[in-house]
Amino acid sequence: MKLKDLPDKRGYFGAYGGRFVPETLLAPLEEVEKAFRAAQKDKSFRRELSGLLRDFAGRPTPLFFARNLSKEFGGPRIYLKREDLCHTGAHKINNALGQVLLAKRLGKPRVIAETGAGQHGVATATACALLGLKCEVFMGVDDCERQSLNVFRMKSMGATVIPVTTGSRTLTDAINEAMRDWVSNVRTTYYCFGSVAGPHPYPWMVREFQSVIGRETITQIRDYEKGDPDALVACVGGGSNAIGLFAPFYDHKKVRFYGVEAGGRGLKPGQHGATLCAGRPGVLHGAYTYLLQDSNGQVLPTHSVSAGLDYPAVGPEHSFYKDTGRAEYVFATDKEALAAFTLLSDVEGITPALESAHAVAFLPKLAKRLGKNKSVVVCLSGRGDKDMLQLQGMVLPPAHRFDFGGPNPSRVRGVRRAR
Helix, strand or coil: CCHHHCCCCCCEECCEECCCCCHHHHHHHHHHHHHHHHHHHCHHHHHHHHHHHHHCCCCCCCEEECHHHHHHHCCCEEEEEEHHHCCCCECHHHHHHHHHHHHHHHCCCEEEEEECCCHHHHHHHHHHHHHCCEEEEEEEHHHHHHCHHHHHHHHHCCCEEEEECCCCCCHHHHHHHHHHHHHHCCCCEEECCCCCCCCCCHHHHHHHHHCHHHHHHHHHHHHCCCCCCCEEEEECCCCHHHHHHHHHHCCCCCCEEEEEEEEECCCCCCCCECHHHHCEEEEECCEEEEECECCCCCECCCCCCCHHHCCCECCHHHHHHHHHCCEEEEEEEHHHHHHHHHHHHHHHCCCECHHHHHHHHCHHHHHHHHCCCCEEEEEECEEHHHHHHHHCCCCCCCCCEECCCCCCCEECCCCCCCC
16 A cells, blocks of 8 residues: 555545544534545645745754764664754644645635644744634643743743643643534634644544654765664654654655654553554544543543653554554653653763653664664754753753663763763
8 A cells, every 4th residue: 555545535544543522523524625626636736835944943954963962873864854953843834834824725714723732833823823813722831831931932822822721621622622612613614633633634634734753864874874764763652743753754765663652651541642552443533543542432531741642542544553563662761761852962062851851762773773884864843942840850950860662771971871
């Protein structure tokens, strides 16, 4: 099967995807799909989006050879796709610009969004401010607390942030409330969904907007290597940054994909967000996909040090990649992610978002598998500015060494590294 065949006309990636929504949402979803298909064929829409990605978001983002990190692990050459350098600090702006342009094309004066780590909320607020649309963002109250800086950023751009106090008080319930709002206000409101999850056409549409990441990487890696990289690595919550990197390489069969989920405190129920590692298929937020559920089909609570990975389901395209073996999904624990955050900050002077740190945390194990003379591209999906308040007092103490499975243990600041 080729990428062009995914999803099919009904919005399925193999067995996964579809539209499992109230009847009142079928018409607006069809409206969004029709508008997106028309926009894809419209040269003026593509030109305007390309211009905004270039001049406003700052694309193309660099592909950086992480020489020091590569030496640290003693294995493959490691490259970082620097989505953290996008305007607003993460890959989320790629999708937000595309969807808010679509909302304007549809004549919808009000845009709603959900957010976990706050980056999709910030990106949507930014795009709405630029294009003159009203913006309201649903955010779990627990996420509001640990991502208070992003709450302030959204408000500073005129967006209204609506704290969600129900259920887990995190991303899951923010999506629930956003969908309830959309049902009641479909005539005036566009729902700007932030990931490759949810009902069709969102998993496909968000993939298309985020695929700029992989398309740029295909071109950029040739400046360093003779051809494609041997492996791609990205963190996976809903999975938009990972699909954005993976999908353009889908037909490049020699390139291996590795998605890194939130292992939290370990793979006990309620202690992690590793959906593909520990979940099973079911329906959540309008799509049939892998999710974390108990024996009665009830959605399990999740935990992750990173708000953006604290989600019990995943995009249906990732579920398809898992079942077909096109991608391998692993997990990194909170401790491993924190160690990776400190290591990358220490050896390369780059502070990653806690979500991205999960991808970095898998590199020692991957380096051991691949050995030397191979190349790896890691999607650095966001920068750590948003996490600084949360991280105060949380990063491992300077005298501590934490070995997260690679040929060389990670070293935190203050510990001499082997050269």
